[in-house]
Amino acid sequence: MTLMKGREIGKDFFYGYIIVTVSFIIMFIFWAAFYAFGVFFKPVLKEFNWTRAMTAGAFSLCSIVQGLLSIAMGELTDRFGPRLVMTICGLFLGLGYILMSQVSAIWHLYLFYGVIVGVGMGGSFVPLSSTIARWFVERRSMMTGIVLSGTGIGALIGPPVVSRLILGYGWRLSYILMGSTIVLLSTLCAQLLKPETYKMEKNDEYDKKGKDGQKMYIKGLSLREAAYTMDFWILLSMILSLGFCVFAIMVHIVPHAMEIGISTISAANILAVIGGASVFGKVLLGRMADRIGSKQTFIIGFTLMTGALLGFLSVKLESILYFFAALFGFAFGGCVSVESPIVAELFGLISHGLILGVIAFSFLLGGALGPFILGYIFDLTGSYKWGFLFCVVISFLGLILTSTLKRKATPFHPVN
DSSP states (O other): OOOOSBBOBTTTBOTHHHHHHHHHHHHHHHHHHHTTHHHHHHHHHHHHOOOHHHHHHHHHHHHHHHHHHHHHHHHHHHHHOHHHHHHHHHHHHHHHHHHHTTOOSHHHHIIIIIIIIHHHHTTSSHHHHHHHHHHBSTTHHHHHHHHHHHHHHHHHHHHHHHHHHHHHHOHHHHHHHHHHHHHHHHHHHHTTOOOOOTTTSOBTTTTOBOTTSOEEEEOOOOHHHHTTSHHHHHHHHHHHHHHHHHHHHHHHHHHHHHHTTOOHHHHHHHHHHHHHHHHHHHHHHHHHHHHHOHHHHHHHHHHHHHHHHHHHHHOOOHHHHHHHHHHHHHHHHHHHHTHHHHHHHHHOSTTHHHHHHHHHHHHHHHHHHHHHHHHHHHHHHSSSHHHHHHHHHHHHHHHHHHHTOOOOOOOEEEEO
């Protein structure tokens, strides 16, 4: 029988690989559609003559709803497993996009996209990442990175495909086609997800015996218990710092590049480089994390990110800016890939989904603050110099916070 760093199913087949595959597909589908919002932006503006702020506000509402619902989806995953949660999220997401084809008033946009799509996107990270954490132990970070790479690949493929759909069929029919595809593919993939954990099946990691011959398993902490530990608040602050820097750069790097004389097309390509490099960071640094630990990987990620931000602050040559964009993407991709594993490592698996949901919300909270503060600093100073310098400080703070983690896994508890 083939043993893997996780659960064994049957004689020659480890079902964990199916979990990774379908999770990757779902992640790709969700984020390919999500990143296509900008492609629909101008056609919708042209038809209704709404302001950019009014239209973009629906996207902001969607992000807030997504962050809040990620906490609830995490707890539901802990209780009922990923199959039910991802089926519901897929239905909501697809329904939201189908309803977008019927938009005729601004409140429709906020309800259909801001709320309904936001609910669906609430399952885009936490349930799948938590499921991977339950199936894998020693390869947990690498497998999480593979699944999360679906977001970067979705960002590269989704917008071009949707833009061609709009050119051929118009934006309303394109929303129907996109929503129907999401409902079909995501709900079918969700049926292959299984919630089995160390409690339900034999596992070569969790089935080890202690010195007294008793079987062992990681029980872990509840959210309430975790909140009484210093590591929880340190991790919360680390992830907030990460979200602050990532979203600030993703929103402002293109206008910054144009400010220093780089063409519009080349500036947009810088953003694509960040997204593409993040895929490599998620997989390669995720694999490294399985060997050196999540804490050390976060230290590497924050160190590289701080260096990249210093580069953005001082570099004006286009070719060198591409280099620092790749470095930044690689760094934040690696950090994101070990977000779920470090939660499992510090607090165990019993409430992993709920705790990860809270941690993920801190990332989105930082993501809401970063672009706004950077834009505010630019409005005050007329330059991105001080805004990028502030991001350097925030990234370095994340590095310092990471170094203070105790790096102590939840203890094993005996089972009679």
